[in-house]
Amino acid sequence: MLRSTMVAFALFAGATLPAAAQWSFVGGDGEVVTLDETPVRIIVSQDAAAGLIPLGIRPVGIYADSAVADAKALQGLDLSGIEIIGQAWGEVDIEKAAALDPDLIVAEFWPLETTWSGGADVVTALSPLAPITGPEQGASILTLIEDYEELAQSLGADLSAPAIAADKASFETALTDFKAAVAAKPDLTALAVWAGTDALYVAATQGSSELMDFASWGLDLIDPEVADDRGYWETLSWENADKYQPDLILVDNRSATTMETALAQPTWTLMKAAEAGQVTDWPAFWLRNYAAYASELEKLTAAINAADANLAP
Amino acid sequence: MSELAGNRAQKAARLTLGLLLLGLALAVIAMLSLATGARAIPLENVWTALVAFDPNATEHRIIWDLRMPRTVVGLMVGAALGLAGAVLQGATRNPLADPSILGIHAGAALAVVLGVAVLGMTQLSTYAWMAFAGAGAAMLVVYSVASLGREGATPVKLALAGAAITAVLHSIINAILLTSPRTLDEIRFWQVGSLSGRSMDIALQVAPFLAVGMILALGTARLLDGLSMGDDVARALGQRIGLSRGMAGLAAVILAGASTAAAGPIAFVGLTVPHVARAITGPGYRWILPYSMLLAPILLLGADVLGRVIAPPGEVQVGIVTAFLGAPFFIALVRRRKLAAL
């Protein structure tokens, strides 16, 4: 899908000139970005930071759309020495960015909005400084991580370094365990939700990359019948909380509030799975690297192993 | 002379009858609120749930755990909003006075935002108290700012001070929400104004405040009548202007603060209902206050019932329905007659 090529140029036969390395990358928007040299000074969006830093790429600047302390994707990453040039939606400090003298800006391409992470205003602000590229958000977190691997490698990362290889290995073990757990309980059904005080929001698998991953690995996710809001959620009044009866409920864990809100609703336990405590985390929208994916998958596997698959008729 | 007294007695009888009819309408709406919802429950089951509750029956749980608390909260909040609006309009002699214009909602909102963003509060029942405290603090600041200067808290100064404090508070709220999507995610559902997800605990917590506020508010009727004649006349009649405004303000802030704590900022009810009440009763807060107190919950609960059925299987929050029912009605009213100047 995405191809990066490091083309060694040997056009100059003369021995006096060293071979100039040209760098290019096909971005998620389909455009090829070509630079005379491999970029070193890189500004990244918060999601690209979560994808690239664990692979050994140290950006010079990060722009986030929230306070960095609040960004779930960045938790646990070492951000020391990296300049934070934006902590609010649509606001990025152009002067700080210019002072960083970037060679490249890496973000994620949003196919629905046809723009890059941070939105059109941020792209307008940053694009005079350096070209923007990066992977496309799509049907799978796994391929997104693989795209980051490819990008990191082209930028000079050594993916065989022990820490990086260990992360990947632990993910692969977690994935094998997950698939085994799902296969052992063919009758188990799951439902991904976000809980608010006004309603229960049931997620459509198609709306989130990690849910599509889980489904492709064999998990039977219930799809809401009527998906409003352009196909991503069904809004259920708490009076109708028992419309679906899954064996396992996944609750959005971007914020701990969501689970507490769910537990505070008297009709939450109309779902048998909630009554039986068969509830676990849904790492909604924020996974970008093997380490985080592995630990979330392990939690999910444990929940599946512990669940009674025949709760729902 | 006796004819005048006769007219007055006739008017009092007519208005008392009107109050009784409104009370009846309110009872009907309250029953409707128990019987309607996003889930269709047959009337006889509603009745069985009320008289013979079975904790294992899903439908009975929905009636008692969801519809009963939201009906009770709706009744209380509606009455409080109507009274608060009438008292504020009377005390400031401004037809546009409303908890949202005098900084009460912004104060409550900032307190809730701080509670969620800084103190890590996550549940309605905890940040309801923040809302109450914030509303009180904002009103206090608005009132003291407006009282500065020689002529004290004149209506124009109150309105300007309210708008100014609201703007300051919104600046801080926006700064926090823009940098904290987690808080934005929580607040966007609170700030609509909704009765859903409210438990009986919340009703019980705010009930004492509402009771005190209502007694205080109904007690200010005579003071408000005095103020409505203008500060100079009221002063000449021996009324202490500052004290009257202070009393009315205290009643309004207790009512508006407690109702915001229970249901979030519901903007339009307090603004419109007193105008409707005044159109029925004519001037005189002895009647305007009780009419506002009954009309407002009819509007609020009616709007909530409507919101529950128009978008199944979801719901539309009551704050949105009141705005959409209230605004066109209000505009029509403004067009039809010259609203009594205050």
Next chain:
Amino acid sequence: MSAVFDTSRIIAVRQSAAMRRRSVLLGLILALLAAFALALYLGDYPVPVSGIIQSLLSPLTGLADRSVDFIVLQVRLPRAILAVLSGASFALAGIIFQTLLRNPLASPDIIGIAHGASAAAVFCIIILGWSGLAVSFGAFGGAVLTALAIYFLAWRNGVTAFRVVLIGIGMAAMLAAVISYLFTRARLNEVQQAMAWLVGSLNAARPGDSIVLAGAMLVLIPLMIGLVRALDAMELGDDTARALGAPVELTRLGLMLVAVGFAAFATAAVGPVGFVAFVSGPLARSLLKGAGRGFAQAALVGALVMLVSDLLAQHLLPTVQLPVGVVTGACGALFLLWLLMASGRSGRVN
């Protein structure tokens, strides 16, 4: 008292009023120039004063340092110009409404016109999935439509200020509910995008952005001056003016449309930046102390509030850069509070 004495006193009062108008105007212009210079100088990318001057002159001299030119000519200058133009536009919109409706609360950000722009923009962002310039067009349309709706709903054998304000507030409440509803129906990042638009920002200001606004102002300002001359006749009271043959209603409608134009173009350029429209008129008038209507002074106050707010928004907190709309509210409100407190001495607000 003799007639001679009266006349000379009137002349003296007039002269001192004219003096006051001129000195306030001059003071505001100087303050604005100082703030403008500061806006060109301050920033995280260090540029010495000589570099800034060289950059500003580079179109003439041809001398150029690419990165300094980018910072000065592409980032700081367009941002400062847009701040000045949009601040002045908001202020003019505000003071026209406040003057016409004779109510300090009657600025477009309170009587629903800003809400119309906002609701339209939020609809464009969340439901239609638009961004950038398209949202600005949507907002423009929303503002104009709302203003027309308020005017025609308030029309009943003429338009009274009281009705316009009440109906405007009704519309505002309804439109605010639309925004809240859309907020609860969208994905979080759409809400963030809409929220950022609603606060109003100069962050994405590019050289071209000011051109549309400047063009609109070039048309609207002469129109406004012409209509205000007619308004002078109206100040005597509608009945007198009608007797004099002035087409009162038409003048009013014309001026309101000009005010809506100012508000709509400024909102399309920077978003519904709050409170500049509301606060500039009362501030200018309190500086004038009754010496004149203060339209020009209000425009300068608006530009100043906007520019200073943006400087604070960018440099107040070391790590977080905030959009200008966060600060105009606080900044304008502090001015207003100071005004309220000072009113004990001067006697009256507005």
